[in-house]
Amino acid sequence: MAEGVKKPVKFLKEVTAEMKRVTWPTGRELRKYTGVVVATVTFIAIFFAISDFVISSLLQLITN
Structure with a gap:
C-alpha cells in the first residue's frame, strides 16, 4: 500500500521540478x-x- 502512495508523490515532485525548468514566454511574447x-x-x-x-x-x- 505504501508503494502505491509513493509513486504519485514522486511523480508530482518531478512535475514540479520540471515546471521550474520550463522557459515561459514573456507577456509581450505571449x-x-x-x-x-x-x-x-x-x-x-x-x-x-x-x-x-x-x-x-x-x-x-449547375443544378438549376
Whole structure:
C-alpha cells in the first residue's frame, strides 16, 4: 500500500521540478504569439467561408 502512495508523490515532485525548468514566454511574447494565432485562424475562416460560398454558388448554377 505504501508503494502505491509513493509513486504519485514522486511523480508530482518531478512535475514540479520540471515546471521550474520550463522557459515561459514573456507577456509581450505571449501577446505576439496570440495575435499570430488569432490572425491565422481569422484568415483561414474567411478563406473557407469564401470557398464555401463560391462552390455553393457554382453547384447551384449547375443544378438549376
